[in-house]
Amino acid sequence: MAPTDAVVDSIFTHISLMITFVVSVYFVFVYLPKKPKNFPPGPTGLPILGVALSIGNRPEQTFRKWAHQYGDVIGFKVGFNYTVVLNSYENIQKAIVKYGTTFSNRPHNILFTEGLQQSGISGSDYSRDYMTMRNFAHAVLGRLGFGKSVMEAPVLEEALQLVESLGDGKVKFDNEAKMKIKFASANIIARVAFGQRFPDMADTEFLTAVDGWNNFFYLGAPAFNAAMISPSLLHLPNLRQSAMSVRKGLDEHMRLIRKRIKEHEDILDRDNPKDFIDELLIEQKKSGNKDLYTDEMIACMVRDLFGGGLETTELTLIFSCLVLANRPNIRKKLHDEIDRVLVRPKVQVGYALRDQMPYCHAVIKEVMRCRSVAPLLVPHAVHENVKFNKYEIPTGSTILVNVHAVHYDSRYWEKPEEFDPERFLDEDGKVKSTKYLMPFGIGPRSCIGRRLAEMEVFIFFLALFRKFDVIPNPQPGCQRPWVCDEAYRTGITVSPPDNTPVTLVSRYP
């Protein structure tokens, strides 16, 4: 090659390198972080990673801090993905109730597309079909006794077996104790879904359900955090593995549910449905909408009952123990009320006692305020470009509903940082309701298990604290487990560390 050609070549190489460099810099530093006009304000973070490294293990707390700086509606962009976090009651009400049809999709990332298969009640996008299915499930669950006295007997039976199985004397709130609570909660769902409880804690079907949802809520937590920030991060190897473990666990659970459905089909009595699966099969056969009640959809709907009911009661009881362990005065008032109303051994624990036990009821409400099981609900998404207040939110944006921020907002609560059940009692000592307490979400996507959950939590709580007192296990450097929450992390639910640092102590040795 002539020397001039070599020079020209080298100039071209340099120019193309320079262009690539300039384009990359523009892409990473200008194009990617660029937000649409009128997008809600929020931090920008680092190039490419955006805010990923500043969200931490407790995103709901981080978002609350950011809201002080940027306002009640905050937004950020990572990669190509937009996330908007709503941090005040007014904005939440407006978005997911008033504009509920627009704000009620689920995000399209692999956790929802692969894990929940964008199907069933919890994973489907908002649509007419979704509403038909949800309304049908709601009606059936009502018929099967959700929130009614007919449901009380099985819930009570499970609660009494649970406290019996925990033993006497000093009982560590370890993983075995937690598994027993899961077993009791799972049995209530199994009775509704299959018409029978699991035979024992070694039962494969029970363990598979626990494993599947454990992956979803606990192991999936880092993946969920990443997905909230930017689904693109799920392509990083560790996060992808975490996301895929969600899918694997739920696939196995689904396989066993399909088997149950087949068994139900073989002996189905169309005039006499016994449980949720029977009702779904009958609806499938008589419904004109064959595309909606597919076999897969039915299995997903059953799966969702376990998803909703397995962890939530357990977590509420764990948080109750953590809070009460450090509050002897509140425990004393609680036990005084329990002993006054449930004069041993005559009065049986029951949901009807709620009115006679306002303090107990108020403690549960305060636990749900301070420690919401799902502080950002289940992520929502918008299905079209939407103008919200003065902001514009692009189609597909993930919407996080920060009920934790509402529960700790001094505009709605006096001294929100304090644990004070009395805030839920009026001058006559009766329980007050307030719209600002929303652990079950609000609007068209709110929890469909709420009525059962309220009954279950009340009865389990009462049975547990009638029998036990709860004391903290002093830990090195941390005398108050309620405060030492660095080890917690939030995915969809808040996961406490493995062994809860409290001990249950029988009240009547």
Ligand code: HEM
């Ligand atoms: C203390 C107990 C419970 C709490 C705190 C709770 C809370 C929640 C929350 C925050 C959501 C998400 C709402 C949203 O995305 O806007 C939800 C959804 C759901 N829950 Fe619950 N839940 C509880 C118990 C239950 C039980 C016992 C069941 C089933 C029997 C259940 C079934 C469901 C289902 C199927 C959904 C999905 C609804 C949808 O996407 O349309 N939950 N729950």
